[in-house]
Amino acid sequence: MQDIRWKALWLGLATVFICLVTWVATDAITALLTFSAMVLLYLISHLYWLHQLLKWFRKPELNTMPVGSGIWEDVFSAIYYEKRRNNRSQAQISSALDRFRHAASALPDGVVLLNGNDLIEWCNPTAEHQLGLSMRQDAGQPISYLVRPIDFIQYLQAQNYSEPIKLKSWRTTGATLEIQLVPFGANQKLLISRDISQMEKLETMRRDFIANVSHELRTPLTVVGGFLETLTDMEGAVPESTRGYFAMMQEQTGRMRRLIEDLLTLSQLENSPEAPQDSEIDLSTLLNMLLHEGISLSQGKHDISLAPVEPGLFIKGATEELHSALGNLVSNAVRYTPAGGTIKLRLFLRGTDVLFSVQDTGIGIEQQHIDRLTERFYRVDRSRSRETGGTGLGLSIVKHILTRHQGHLEIESEAGKGSTFTVVLPQSRLIRKPVTQPTAAA
Template identity: 40%
Template sequence: MRLWSRELWRIAWLAALGACLGGLLGLPGLGFAAGLAICLVYQLRQLRALFKWLTLHPHDEPPAASGMWGELFDRLYRYQKSQRITQNRLRATLARIQESSEAMRDSVVMLDRHGDLEWWNSAATEMLGLQTAHDRGQHITNLLRDPRFISYFNARKYGEPLTLTSPIDERRILQYQITLYGDDERLVMARDITRLHRLEQMRRDFVANVSHELRTPLTVLTGYLETYGDLKEQLPPRLGRGIAQMEEQTKRMQNLVNDLLLLSRLEIDQGGGDHHPLALGPMLDSVRRDALALSNQQHNVQVVLESDAQLIASEQELHSAISNLAFNAVRYTPQGSHITLRWKTLPNGSACIEVDDDGEGIDPVHIPRLTERFYRVDKGRSTATGGTGLGLAIVKHVLLRHDAFLQIESHPGEGALFRCVFPSSRVVESEPHLA
């Protein structure tokens, strides 16, 4: 403000001086105008110097000037200098980011808000076949044309990665993960998981083959043990008890082998061939009868149908999954407990099957790991009940094959609720019966 006031005083002083000199000649108005003209010429010269400096020599020292113009030149120069420092820092940071991205084995692709390619590292060129010369600015789906990737990209739900073969080498398996950032821009990362995929396939084949090979010796052992069991009255008591324990453990091994074979089939077989609209009432009633037989009528098991909608599913696979949930409820709740099998639709159009009990409940710390193979909350109690530790893993895989997921709600002393949630695309209204 002080410089501005000083500049105004300078203009007023020149105008007054001009008026005084003009008054001596009898032309005060002309002198006043001449004073203002001198001020205008000075301002225009300084403005011309500013323009030449900013356009022709922006990196040079600013023009020499006094007063307000000198202060303006100095401030612009300091601002330009700070901006150059900031730009250099940003360029260095960007260069380090690009260098680190180039050093990564994973593909990194940057997309703008429209999904067009902006930048990618050399790994993306190797894995995805992107070419700098003519692919920049192209939409990502013009280059990665697999329908599954296009659906994944357009769905904008990137919580889970997508596994596909490489678009330029079908022998390579890639895992895609998309992240939103900035102004609706996207970062696409692709990892080569070919080795992991092969190891997983080898594990599946190994489990399937070993389980299949174990069936024959277990069948032979079971046959002989049944024969000896029929003759246990003729055997010494000590030997009879041993045969009874062998029968029990052999039965456990058979159940384990059967569950392993079922899991292997669920993992390898894509399924879907036997999916059809299924009425849930008869199936849940069948599960209820099996659960009552397992508990020797010591539990109160009921079926509640809150909807008459049908579910597009495999009856065999769904029966296996719900049976596992119901049998777990029988095994891990005390006698006299209430178990409810419930089918209902949800407000968003989806539907769910619930298995609810009022037993001892589960500590929430265990819930995230319950669907892992052989994970047991209480190893001693699980062994005593005869479970294989694969039931919830089977449930998880069956639900994945039906585009569904498992929710578990439980607290110690408050029972447990296992909810199988199916999308609306698999729920169909039942046809009305004609009179």
């Protein structure tokens, strides 16, 4: 840029010098005509090189770059070096893009690149096979025109992509796809599809095995437990020296029965993801029932209380399932709270949610265990679970029931200070009914 300015300055000074010499040698008119002619030639030169530049821009190749003269030599030189640098950058970008496409093509999962309007920009061969796409024909088409299941359309429009969705394949009989959208960049999305057919088959086999084994074990255990109870109750049938062993057998048989019942309940919940038909549940009646069950289980060892419940509140849901889930939390509080402890039941609203909490002053749980409490068979302390008769499935059952009711479980706990388990249900399930006041006698 400095060279161009100096050349322009020297050219201007030379023009002025020539005009002054002409003026001295002839007259002012001749000097003015000479100046005008030089300016005209200068403009014509610029127009010529502008035309050459425009002509080159129509087909910008380095080997056809004009050389130029004077100031334009520097202009063309600067454009030449910038074009060469740009070509190198484009070559690097193209090479990186080719490497990405080759890597993505080798992935076992389907990958589809969507722009801000959910139009297909690129997809790998796996996605073409799994989703029925064609990169040659479908580039630029809306993904919703080609992947038509209603669950996917709702997932795409909801814009909540934290969890994947499962779809039955519309191309391969018996196949199941897991699809997740991953937002990135300027409203772009990456659609990832995975064939989980084998995983689904294994999961189905696992559920069927647990359900069948549990069902087959329930009958012989019932028979064994019945005979043990009969022998224990019969006068003289069991010597006093062995009566303690019979009591232990009855206790362990009962524990196995509870485990099998929980396994069957969990299996039933997993095999029927849709909740039964909703009914209107009187919350005041349900919570008072839970309170009496907790007091009965405690046998006077704990101070159990229920905060006043607003009358006329009902919740839509499966009565037996919600009773089981909330009752599980109450019984856990009783089992894991030492004698003399306090247990508080409370129903309240928070924003758009309905909450039921069970707060206890029990032994508490360390933070490292909280995230895993709802896993099946997970126990913080196995010896403690044996003492309390826990099966390790209660909170897993609670989680499944709440998921079927669009709810979730929140857990707050501190070792040695107690725990608070809170059931969170959407307020859309809450029903308020007017409470009829009794009329006074005339």
